[in-house]
Amino acid sequence: MCGIFAYVLCNFPKERKHILEVLFNGLRRLEYRGYDSAGISIDYEPCNATKASGGLKDLAISRPPLVFRQSGKIEKLVTTVYQEVDETELDLEVTFPNHVGIAHTRWATHGPPSPKNSHPQSSGEGNEFLVVHNGIITNYMVLKETLLRHGFTFESDTDTEVIPKLAKFVYDKLSEEINSMKQSGGEALSFHQVVMEVVRQLEGAYALIFKSPHYPNELVACKRGSPLLIGVKSPGCPAKDVKEDADVKDGFSTLKDSGSRKELFLASDASALVEHTKRVMIIEDDEVVHVKDGSVSIFKFDPTKNLGGLRRPASVQRALSTLDMEVEQIKKGNYDHFMQKEIYEQPESLRTTLRGRLIPGDESKVKGVLLGGLKAHLRTIRRSRRILFIGCGTSFHAALATRPLVEELSEVPVTMEIASDFLDRRAPIYREDTAVFVSQSGETADTLQALEYAKSHGALCVGITNTVGSAISRGTDCGVHINAGCEIGVASTKAYTSQIAVMTMLALAIGEDAISTRARREAIIDGLLDLPGVVKEVLKLDEKMKELAATLMEEQSLLLFGRGYNYATALEGALKVKELALMHSEGILAGEMKHGPLALVDETLPIIVIATRDSTCSKQQSVIQQLQARKGRLIVMCAKGDAAIMCPNGASYVIEVPHIQDCLQPIINIIPLQLLAYHLTVLRGFNVDQPRNLAKSVTTE
Template sequence: MCGIVGYIGRRDVAPLLLEGLQRLEYRGYDSAGVVITGKTGDLRVVKAKGRVRELQARVPKRFAGTTGIAHTRWATHGKPSDLNAHPHLDNDEKVAVVHNGIIDNASELRARLVAEGAELVSETDTEVLAHLIARSAAETLEQKVRDALRSVEGTYGLAVLHRDFPDRIVVARNGSPVVLGIGEKEMFVASDVAALVAHTRQVVTLEDGEMATLKADDFRTYTTEGSRTSATPTTVEWEAESYDMGGHDTYMHKEICEQAEAVDRVLRGRIDDRFATVRLDGLNLDAREARGVRRIKILGCGTSYHAGQIGAQLIEELARIPSDAEPASEFRYRNAVVDPDTLYLAVSQSGETYDVLAAVQELKRKGARVLGVVNVVGSAIARESDGGMYVHAGPEVCVVSTKCFTNTVVAFALLALHLGRVRDLSVADGRRIIAGLRKLPEQIEQVLKTEPDIKRLATHFADARSMLFVGRVRGYPVAREAALKLKEVSYVHAEAYPASELKHGPLALVEPAMPTVAIVPDDDLLEKNRAAMEEIKARSGRILAVAHQEQEKADHTIVVPKNEDELDPILMGIPLQLFAYHTALALGRDIDKPRNLAKSVTVE
């Protein structure tokens, strides 16, 4: 959510900032703004409700400068408007601030500032920061920002310009990502490397409680208390081309079509044929410690939570370790019992999801062992965890997750196989699962070739105002994720239920106007699933089945290739990603930027 871009150097800053904002559009936003330090040192601001293109249209032709910061806002305090858009300035227009996060005590600070004579013009929590910095009597900008932050409770990733200090940008982080980009006699700052990789791949990621000063030819990092910190730049593995659309009409379609290659990438170099297992050195968990695990708890939000549900089933089936998944947003508030024999897995595409990160921090405080399952190298959850796995899906730009979901489930299959072979899974079963994993990329390509048929089905069902998704055991998390995808991208209401629960309430909804999508794998529950479809047909319900063979009771069947029973959920979810995509396309939705949603949820 929200995006920050900043630059200081020799180049004309406005085009760089606008380009950076465009690369961050996938994060979700409702307004945008830019501020530059003009040639006379004054701060020049342009803001606009709506897309970056609206902002770009307002930027005057003469808007020259070599230092500036910019922002895309996702409304929390105050409705989307020009006035509430960032950057925010103090009354004398000396200080400009862009901010991601939430200031929890903003109301208290606002009342204090008004009592002192400040005139706040927006509804945002961020504006108080500009006034606090401006009112500090400190001699340096760094100390002014530090003074302001001492009054603040909440989360922030922020960047600050000051008219009296035109040679620098000061940034700070607490709970919201801030990444520095190191160039040749130029420096960048952003909330996401996507805004940086077109110009530099050398980055420094700030830790919570850390600040930085950027000048054109140098940078330094330090704590909010003023102590210097050491920062060694790392190289980002993704290139600018990874963020291009690659000839596709949308990022969502591109990312769905990249899944065969992405799965091959997560498998590459990890399979150990000699011992019928996999190598996962990043877990930092030796065989003795792995055998000592008595329970596994998987924490994620949204799509990551659904991937965790499939992961829990894989671990129970292959490693015989009791496992379950729970929304991190619920876990962190329910005062859960933290068992020293439980291994906790934190799942996040961005590695910055606030609810997951907060759960990790609470678990670490209580002495738990936490492993991260993330896509972004060097992200906050990766750094805070004791070890983990990168899922190597590559950049995912569309707000709705597709290839990262698939790669996360494959990563869980690798973990389940690893834990199973450490424990009681036979060599024969290990080889069986490895063979199944190796077949996945080719089978994904087979599924993708059925897109024209799926498009016709999506167009056929696009008039439905609501849909029901059902599955049993392995199929239920697939149903949940498929229902979420349809809701996210097409705005069609969808609910997912275990097929076994139909007669306990949801059957009341079944009628011709409410179609059902049934997940029907060829496993030991095939006849049970067919019985559920009988119940739906008896009530005149329309059925779209996703199965390994044509289903007589379904009105339409999407046939997917058969893999090992444990791995079937990986393949069965992919056609339903395409179904959601083409439903949204038929309804004219903004596919890459669904309303009200953001890619990386870094606030509560």
């Protein structure tokens, strides 16, 4: 949930002001993930500094790294930094040929938002070790008690503070041991050796970046369960000028070239890298990355095994990848908010998701779908004992929306599992099962843990994510990338509709060998081909949903009734209103109305009933009549032209949406509810893109 960014200069002279602005802008690119405080660390002085007024001179590093931390927004941190620069007369024009700067946005878990709880966290006086951290250290109390006994004092409430203090403890201890080794010809203690001994003691999830004046201009990063990427930019290689097919040797040699001129960027999210470079490398779990003298070394180690002394672990070679992202995707353009932009991008995101995967059919070809990532495993999926959909929040709702179709076309039982509950129960799972893991980011902590659990029991694991190279896409046996594009707003919109489209194609692929359902499948394919155009049409309801939002903005609660394919629509619509407009809302299965929820109905409580054309339409008509009999304040969503049929006695508000194939209707029906949540939030004066207490990617439990 926290944001990590680092900027490394390798024989690439830049002024302090430039370094500060790159770090600040890296944080700005990460702020969409949600945060409540921020901080940075830069060097006070370089070993070699060139001032604008004169030539080169050697300077010994006599002052510890500077650390700036502040609660609140990034601009508050920026103001604090430049105020301190003015007060201390810190030279912004001094040039650093080499430099390591680290930055962080924090989402509070241990201790409230405050400067002392912000990152970077320090080892103490002198800032001998500084750390930025995304994740949670579950055994921090045990480590803290140990360090307290060794004389360390703690200032923050965070779990992170134990890490830099543990680094100092390890460094001091190993330095004593290695002194005798140096005298007998042994090697000096390296930065990555210190970090390895530190992370060997840590339990939990983390992505970490270490900085230390003991190792000037060096950086060490590592991860376990939280995302972290490296971007590389060399002179004469602009961000978009990238070889698509760099092999391992070429990709790795770019990073191993010690002494070469380059800029390196490390981040927990690709959105902070894309404006600088599209040449990236994904750091895997239990890898330690050491940046030194322009060279990047990657070491793989087993944290459960002691290497014995300070033996060097095996190094890893890996090719650079190319980011499939453009700078324009992380900018708002002409829209007021990222969420508004992403709602309006849905025709194009769906078109991209479907492109190349639908076979329209002609005289020589049967209509069908082509999912290359699943082709080799479809026979196994068809023979499954059952199919499990596992996800959290919006991703769970997307899977729920497609469950009826998967069951219909595959004739295999489908089980829905919320990842956290699945883990809490240690639910039984078998080799004959297919487990489908749905996650927008591909890094969701509970879903990742559920994946490891399913793999350990031998199930076939399928991933559906929006992020190429994510932990879920790497950890599953096969899968589909949804191609929805970068999503900046915390509340998922276009990823949700693209997930439904992908899982609809999954159902079609599983059932493609059944003759009895051929006509049904072809009708759905025709609907998918028409889908982007129909979504474009439903977006014309924007002004109408703004009017509805104005009538609801003072309300305290909202109920949404759905059934069949659209039970998920009710849940997702309620979630959007809840997380954005901070208004109590609840999605209810309409079939359960008489088992309790009916007691809430009166003339003041607004109730949205989703009653578009499908097999449950007549049942929803009955629900509407029962609510009207109890003077319910009804808002009815129905197909165009059906208002008189569905609401013969009228309703306080009717939302008429275009009709499409029943299994695709949830994609159409959610869009007016996304618009409603958006306008409610704006009218109520809340932050649409950064809802209170929430983060974009939940990478910790």
